[in-house]
Amino acid sequence: MKKILQKSLILCFVTTLFLSLFINSSTSVYAETDSLDIKAEGAILIEASTGKILFEKNADKVLGIASMTKMMTEYLLLEAIHDKSVTWDQQYNVSDYVYRISQNRSLSNVPLRADGTYSVQELYEAMAIYSANGATIALTEIIAGSESNFVKMMNDKAVELGLEDYKFVNSTGLNNRDLIGMHPEGTGAEDENEMTARATARLAYHLLKDFPEILDTASIPKKNFREGTDDEIEMSNWNWMLPGLVYQHQDVDGIKTGSTDYAGFGFTGTAEREGVRYITVALKTDSYKARFDETRKMLDYALGNYSFEEIFxxxxxxxxxxxxxxxxxxxxxxxxxxxxxxxxxxxxxxxxxxxxxxxxxxxxxxxxxxxxxxxxxxxxxxxxxxxxxxxxxxxxxxxxxxxxxxxEQAVEKANWFVLMMRGIGGFFSDIWNGAANGIKGLF
CATH class of the missing domain: 2.60.410.10 (D-Ala-D-Ala carboxypeptidase, C-terminal domain)
Incomplete structure (x- = not known):
């Protein structure tokens, strides 16, 4: 009885020890990422070349994305440029809708003249650097004829790129109420664009993979719109993590901020060090600065802890x-x-x-x-x-x-004689094996 009790105690100890080791090993995997303590409603961190996910928090929660919407507008513009259906020096005459939106300085804008003519390059830089909403709508009219048509293109492209849980109702990321009753057909007057952190990261992944030149413009901290004219305006990039700006990070070179009352403050960031690039998404943080603070946590974690290794x-x-x-x-x-x-x-x-x-x-x-x-x-x-x-x-x-x-090498077909001799050898081998097995069966 005593021996049985001892064996039971040993078995109980070993089982407890095993479970403890298993629990500790499984939970320790998540301990470091949990310690990031990302203060955002939704967030995700991925490696940009493979799309490998390194961290996520409520990554499938649908939230407002505000001006991060413009990443899809940028994608469709750059696609049109590559298809040669639009050129950088193509000229645009301002529509009444674009003029009226561009004059609202409570929104991010470069004011456009009603009788003005602007190049695609100028409008694109205003959108990518300064998040200019009037310039963004102008680009949609160039590409699709109207913002309504463009929104259909956005949603079609989302399907093509494999996005899930998204809603595009305009090209800018504004709330439709800001579009002075001229919001795209088929959308509501109070609608706003929405995506998950996962879908936003997937869009950014495809944007950087298909059109890496996006960073040539997204990384510009400051530039003057219409420099040397009476309409000259300094455009300071809203991505204040760019080197030289308020919350600079030496490795950050993109991509897009966004904020509305509904979406809060969000940011899709990217940084590269020693040839390895990461993409982050932070949705619905509490303040302008917070979105950069939370992004910094994720980027510094990735940049300081991961590297590529050739294993085969x-x-x-x-x-x-x-x-x-x-x-x-x-x-x-x-x-x-x-x-x-x-x-x-x-x-x-x-x-x-x-x-x-x-x-x-x-x-x-x-x-x-x-x-x-x-x-x-x-x-x-x-x-x-x-x-x-x-x-x-x-x-x-x-x-x-x-x-x-x-x-590794080529193998030629054996000639008929060799194949015949193999066949004969195989025939006699079968006879011999059959006979040997028969003899064995007699004894």
Whole structure:
């Protein structure tokens, strides 16, 4: 009885110890990100090239985005520029709607003359640097003929980019009440644009990936609109984290702020250090400064703790699966290897080889000669098995963690004589094996 009690106590101790270690290991993964204490209704932090998510808070809560809306307007403009349906030097004559909105200095604006003519380049800089609302609407008229048509384009593009939980009702991010009764058709007089932090980050991810030149303008701290004319106005970038501005951060170079009564103060930021870029979203913070404070927390955490590490080089051969068998060939197997290196984002203190592992998936168990050099035979897929794993901002994020596997050499088809002799050898081998098995069965 005493021995049974001792065994029970030991078993209880071991079980408790195991559970303690498991709980501590699982919760410690989140402890550091929880300590960021991001004071925003919704927030997210991603690595920009892969879209890997490093932190999120209420990332799927739908909130107002205010002028961060202009990232979609910028996307559609830059797409039109690339398609050559719009040019930078294209001239625009101011409509009555754009004129009236641009004169409202309680909103962010550069006043446009009713009889003025402006280039796409000028209007774009006013939008990207100064968040000028009249200039933004002017661009929508250039691209789509009207803001109503443009809003349809925005929502269509959101579907194409895989955004979820969004609503675009105008091109600027203003509340529709500010559009003096001329808000886009099909939208309400009090409507306002909304997205989640996740959708906002996905939009920023695509904007930077498809049109990295956006940063050439978004990173300008100050510029004069219509410099050297009577209409000259200094445009100071509302992104006060840019170097040289009030809350500067040496690595920040974009992207877009936003604020309305409904949305609070938000910011989609980006920074790059040593070739690694991050994107942050902070939605509905309490003040102008707070959105930059919360962004700084996320950026400094990422910039100080993560780096890329190559865990499987190009031409990597998978252990115990270095070859694939070949039938009807001069050789009975061929060496295989990966075609591209695989790099992963690793947190400081993590052992990449413990956190990540790879699996080979073959398309066929054997090949038939002739086989060309470089023939694809399968895929080497890397998966994260430990550490903080919040997935990727896009469904295709895992594609960067895989490599095609191909043959290293060519294998020629064996000639008819060799194939015949193999066949004869196989025939007699089968007879011999059958006879041997028969004899064994007698004893």
């Amino acid at each position: 080089p190009k031409n990597h051969q998978i252990a115990d699966q270095e070859t694939v068998s070949v039938v009807k060939g001069k050789e009975d197997s061929v060496t295989i290897h990966t075609t591209t290196p695989i790099t992963v984002l690793v947190k400081r203190g993590e052992n990449a080889e413990e956190v990540y592992s790879g699996t080979l998936s073959l398309e066929e168990e054997q090949l038939t000669a002739p086989v060309k050099e470089g023939t694809k035979v399968g895929t080497f897929q890397v998966a994260q098995n430990g550490g903080l794993n919040l997935g990727f901002i896009t469904a295709g994020g895992h594609e960067g963690l895989q490599s095609n596997v191909v043959t």
